[in-house]
Amino acid sequence: MSLGGRVDFAADGAGPDGAGEVEKALFEQARIGLEVYDSQLRILRSNRAALAIRGLRESQVVGAHIGDLDVGLHLSPLIKKVLEKQSPVFDWPLSAVPATDPGRSHEYAVTAYLVERPESLPTLAAAAIDDVTEQVRKQRDLDLLNLAQTGVGSTLDPMRTAQELADTTVPNFADAVAVDVMESVFTGDAPTSPVALRLPMRRSGFKSHEGEPPAYPVGGASPYNSHSPYSQALADLRPQLVANLSATGGWLAHDRPRREFIVSSGVHSLIVTPLTVHGLVMGLASFYRARSHPEPFNEDDLSLATQLAARTALCLDNARRFTREHTVATTLQRSLLPWAPPETPAVEPSYCYRSGRYGAHWFDVLPLPSCRAGLIIGYVPGEDLQASLAMGRLRTAASTLASLDLPPDELMTHLDNVAQRLARERDADPASLHHARPPFTASCLYMVYDPVTQQCSGTSAGHDSPLLTSPEGVVTVLELTGGPPLGQGVPYELSTVELLAGSLLTLFSDGSAERYPAEARARTSRLREAVRSTAPPKQVSSSVAYKVLHDTTPEDGVALLVARTRRIAPDRVSSWEFPPEAPSVGEARRSARRQLTQWGLEDHTPLVDLVVSELATNVIRHATGPIGLRLIFDRSLTVEVHDDADTTPHLRHAGPQDEGGRGLFLVASLAQHWGTRHEGTGKTIWADMDTQEGA
Incomplete structure (x- = not known):
């Protein structure tokens, strides 16, 4: 007998050398369900495995019309198709609840075919019913893990990572998922273990297939009572499986929000798994099954939930580490930048700075001899900490060079030499090869204004030209002859222009200009409108913060230096x-x-x-x-x-x-x-x- 196509079938068991008896034994002892049907869709034979799936005796099955038994095993459409088209159908998917495993749906792959017989005999069909529940489950689990591998942790934002876990697993795995994250993850601090119940946790992700609201709102605190699966998971750092919530103790009576959520959504089964990395807790994930998943969680589901939690915990730890490094880098950046603009007779300056997640900006107002002032702004792309260190060295070098009273073009040439040295040091660092860091570069703009002559001279090293707002409020671009970014080893040219007293110079550094040019152009357009003002520089910088940067701070950060020119009488x-x-x-x-x-x-x-x-x-x-x-x-x-x-x-x-x-x-x-x-x-x-x- 071949299950892949047309077969010989001796219904009477006769055949040379007892072949019929062998065939009969194979039919009865096969572990997959086997049935034979006539052209009228009556069941002629059904082996033990098929009878077990149906949960009926042989006398109830043999001779019955297949359509009358579709309630337990819906095979009639498939057998009709095979008899009508006279061609086999392979691996037809079918779901059913077998009598041997009540309450749990099984997956079957059914192959139906015609039984090869002499033309004088009536046409028969046969079906091989293979229980592939375990294979389907493993494939489904593997698909879900692959989906989590690409869908969870797409960013270094803990809130988004938690929500991605919920979005990935509902409704594929659970009807509702809640993810709580330790507050230390958001601050970048090292997590603690074991976890006390009073330790603050934040509800960071939630999704319900039925649209039920969470027990605790996303973004708020998520407390846990003692003597519950949640507290137990946090105490021993092992996942907890509650297959039947109705059979549990009275711990729900002491957690009213969760009890109301479980009752209203019809939750009947629960898995709670801690989100841990090397024994340190990042948070807690809770998986709930309700009406859409009538079967309860089992040990296989517990294993899958543990793997999903491990993936999520690793992403959360990466986010925590990044937050920590970003906090250090931001603190370093701010410590290297001026806290307040200096008093200078040449200009009235004001700053506006927003740190980003990439690169480091720097700016300064440098009092120069003879009542003049130097204005400088720059940007160093790269990893936060490395860029911050390079930014600090460039700012120190620029301040030192400015104290020598060098003209802007000469200062930029010397600063270019500093950048070349930084590039050589980075190239010699083995970590640069290990992390595949791009070549070092930096942009810079330096200008000197003389309030006696009202002349402004400057040059640019790969930086956008400043905006000039006339005393009447007309905004133009002050084009400066410059050169490529620092580190290229080329000379720079000097540009000089005479300004009216009361003019506003706007030096702007947008680190996202190259990576997101459309967004940068939109910000520049809003910036031109914001600096179209005769207000004091402090008010102008505040206006830029609210009109240009409010809720739209670029990923790479931004720096603004505005200065209104003065005149010595x-x-x-x-x-x-x-x-x-x-x-x-x-x-x-x-x-x-x-x-x-x-x-x-x-x-x-x-x-x-x-x-x-x-x-x-x-x-x-x-x-x-x-x-x-x-x-x-x-x-x-x-x-x-x-x-x-x-x-x-x-x-x-x-x-x-x-x-x-x-x-x-x-x-x-x-x-x-x-x-x-x-x-x-x-x-x-x-x-x-x-x-x-x-x-």
């Missing part, structure tokens, strides 16, 4: 030019004295006389061209002496027998700050001194 600036001759030193002193008298700073005349004398004398001795003298009086008094030479003076300590070398040392001792600034036509030596008005 013309009557607070005086400049002269003298020939490079010895008498010019006295004339320079006299000019400075007259100006100090007009400003009411006569008390500072001896100090200014000494500084002007020393600096002007150095021009005559060591430089060429005329002597340029400029006094700026704002919060402090600045004395500047300009010459055409490119040499840089160096401070040194003169020995007892030295005839020179004391002038610059004397200037440095008397002034609060001093330094040298190189420009296109030479250099300027400046010295700042405190005044009573500026104190």
Whole structure:
């Protein structure tokens, strides 16, 4: 007999060499159900396995019409199909509740075929009924595990991970699923074990096939009473199976919300499994079966629930670790950024910063000599912690370079050298190869504004140009000639433009611009509208936070630096030019004295006389061209002496027998700050001194 097609079947058991007896024995002893039908759909024979499935005696089955027995085993449509089309049907799926296992539905694969007989005899059909419940269950479990493998943990958000477990398992595995997560997972702290009942848990995911509301709302606390399957699972960190809730003790009487949920949804079976990683608890998952799954949970289901919980717990632990690293990186980023904008006569600045889950932004307002101010903003892509460390080094380097009073293009070139060194260090780090980190890069924008000349010069290294809002509220893009991102080893060009006092400069850093250009363009469009304002910078940055970044903070974070330009009043600036001759030193002193008298700073005349004398004398001795003298009086008094030479003076300590070398040392001792600034036509030596008005 062959179950795959047409077979010979001796109904009377006759055949050569007792073949009929053998065939009869095989028919009766087969572990799968076998039945034979005539063309009128009457059952001619049914073996023991088939009778067991039907739960009937042979006398009740043999001779009966197959349609009359469809209540237990719905085979009549299949047999009709085989007889009408005269062709076999293989592995026809069928579900039934066998008499040998009441209360549990089994899955069968039925193969029906015609029985090969002489043409003179009536046509017969046969069916082989194979119980494939276990194979189907294993495949279903495997499919569910594969679905969980791809569907659970798609992000590093604990709430979403918990909900993904519920969405994956309802209704495929359970009628309702509730997932509670430890509060420590959300803060990134290390979980504890064993877990106390009073330890805070948050309801993080829930789904019900019938739409029933949860016992505790998602996002709120989810407490557990003692002496329940939940508390037991947390106590011994082992899953708990409650096959029949009606047969359990009175623990539900002490948990009213869960009791009401179980009664209203018709839950009859429960599995509670802890979400653990290396013995540390991440949360708890509860699987409920109700009307859609009349069969209770069993040990096989408990094994599947445990595997699903293990997958979910691992994803939650990854989210916890990421949160911890992100918290450290964010804390580091904020510690490396300025807490409050400095007071500067050049601009009135304000900040707005939102940390993201990727990369690190940096910005700064740098007070520069002669009442000027430097504005800088940049972005370092990459992993949070590594990007934060690189950002800190770049910001420190930029601040140091700015203190040397370098023009923006030269500062950017030196900063590019720093970036190249960081790139070499990253490439040499074995962790870069292990984690497949991309090549190091960073973007930066640096601008210097002079409130005396109202000139703004700047350059960009792969960064978006700033926005310029005129005093009347008209917004344009201030195009700056720049270059590629830092680390490429190319020079940068300088751009200079004259600004009106009261103009608003907006430096914006959006880390998502390359990965999500459409979203970045939408934010930039809203930004242009938000900075179309004549309000103070602090109010503008608040407006950006509410109108541009509210509920839409990009994944890679964002930084904003706005600064409204100021102007030093013309009557607070005086400049002269003298020939490079010895008498010019006295004339320079006299000019400075007259100006100090007009400003009411006569008390500072001896100090200014000494500084002007020393600096002007150095021009005559060591430089060429005329002597340029400029006094700026704002919060402090600045004395500047300009010459055409490119040499840089160096401070040194003169020995007892030295005839020179004391002038610059004397200037440095008397002034609060001093330094040298190189420009296109030479250099300027400046010295700042405190005044009573500026104190």
